[in-house]
Amino acid sequence: MPINAIASNHVIINGANKPATIVYSTESGTILDVLEGPVILDKAEITNYQIHTIEDVSPCTLLPGLVDAHVHLNEPGRTSWEGFESGTQAAISGGVTTVIDMPLNAVPPTTNVENFHAKLNAARGQLWCDVGFLGGLVPDNLADLVPLVRAGVRGFKGFLLDSGVEEFPPIGKKYIQEALGVLGQENTMMMFHAELPTADAHHEENSHEYSSFLSSRPDSFEIDAINLILECLCARDGPVPPVHVVHLASMKAVPLIKEARASGLQITTETCFHYLCIAAEQIPDGATYFKCCPPIRSESNRQGLWDALRDGVISSVVSDHSPCTPELKNLKKGDFFDSWGGISSVGLGLPLMFTQGCSLVDIVTWCCENTSKQVGLAHQKGAIAPGYDADFVVFDTENEHMITNSTVFFKNKLTAYNGMKVKGIVLKTILRGKVGYTNVDGVTKAPLGQTLLEPRK
Structure with a gap:
């Protein structure tokens, strides 16, 4: 040997x-x-x-290979946005040895076993790093959840508002309560894109201004969504799977997570490199390549997320690599409301975090150990130890x-x-x-x- x-x-x-x-x-x-x-x-x-x-x-x-627990590889179906080959090459070029593929933006989405097999077939022979998969939570697939667990998905993700793609519709309170029961005896995790639109959301008329887009998705979207998730958890009498809030962007929602954990609820959350490294004040008007959902918020908010991360309320940091073609970013028009929301960054996180002044010990905790734990790989990935x-x-x-568009491995150099x-x-x-x-x-x-x-x- x-x-x-x-x-x-x-x-x-x-x-x-x-x-x-x-x-x-x-x-x-x-x-x-x-x-x-x-x-x-x-x-x-x-x-x-x-x-x-x-x-x-x-x-x-x-250091151990990073585990990026939130990546959209988009294959099959939207491979022009990203694919297994280019996405996993981008990952390994940045020290990411494991990525977890999100269930949406591919066509078909990973919402039943048949669709999952289509994704696995597409992945064959195209992986430059190891890849795990999440299943989707959509209104009509309660009966598909346990079969997907048996087929090998490492957890599930759902949206509480329009996902941006019609084949992955949002779920509501009734579905969440039922899914908690269906998955209560399973070794899995339920994850949520936690934004819930409210009637009082508003924005200025100028869609070219970043401030207009930011005001259209206020902190209340995240606060209300997390409150709904917690309400569903508290209403359950029987066992429930752990719950995870993906890409937390609002520091104002941090106390909800902290209080829920203190009360004994199994809930964790992550944030993203872009929320920790970029502030709204830095984003030029018309620069739609900064658009993501939830949006990048203020400098004071950015500092608040760092505080929550260091305090352990936020447990992990991921890329939420969500690429698309340049045409969908509408760069020439510069319209924040008429462009795809997502930032490409898989494989960039290690130097980004280190540049922010993080110790490598902390980066390993947030981007290796805790992300591995999040997706049930803590016995195998994310640490330098015998047997791993x-x-x-x-x-x-x-x-x-210097990071430049021309040198990234993404399919779309943006x-x-x-x-x-x-x-x-x-x-x-x-x-x-x-x-x-x-x-x-x-x-x-x-x-x-x-x-x-x-x-x-």
Whole structure:
């Protein structure tokens, strides 16, 4: 069995940054041993294994592969927006070794087993990182939920308002209550796009102004939606699955999550790189590539989200990579109300977060460990420990670079981060013991990724 070792003076393990040498198998793709202490360069010193090679990546940092638990890959059906090939290549180029594909924007959506099989067939031979899948919560598929669990989806996502695509309609209070009961005995999770329109929402007439779009989706959308979800949870007498609020954008909704968790409800939430890195005050009028839903809010709101993340109320950070064609962004018209909402950023999160001043230990907590836990992969992904997948990122913390549209791996070369200078660069990504990307050679010619269909743990 081919056994290698990789070492650094800076390895993120057990909530600390320390020197270590990691022994792993390229055959099983798993970590065999973690030898903390000074870097070992002599193979003979590792007496328990017949080591083939040792690679010392010092002074760069070695951290576990990131797990992005919120990505829209859009295949089949809207592959012109993004696809498995380009989306997973973008992921692994940024140290993301696992992504979780959202159930909508593909056609058909992942709302029953037949549709799920269509997606799995489309993914075959096109994965450069490992991929898990979520199922959809739509009004007519209560009977499909448990079969989808058996087929391998890692959780479910639903919208409380128009999703933007007609084949994925929103759900209401009655459906949520029934679905909580259907899935109460299952090892899964229910996730919600938590915006609920209210009659008092308003906006100025100028659709070219970002402030007009922002006022059309106020904080109350998120607050009211979360209150509805909590009402449904509290009304249930029997067991319910854990519940998760995706892409929280409003700091004003944070107290609801905090209070609910304190009362014993199983509810968690995530936020996104764009809510932590960009503020409404920075967005030029007509710059529709910044449009997303919920919207990017004020600078004070951005700081409030950081506080909630550091306090542990927000548990994880994801990309919500939601690409489309440039035509759907209506760049020439610059109309925020007549353009697709979504920001492309899978694979960009590690340097974005590091540039914000986060320690790599915190980034691993928020973008590896907690995202893995969220989708039932905490036994396999998101940590450097014996028995885990040998997913590693070699990260140069001293190197600066600029994100540009021309250099991203996305199918559509458009991101809100174009022109942003960031600190830190991924030099190498290893997936299950094999090199999947280097910043010199790019991604491997052959895809190394697998689908993750085993039951949650």
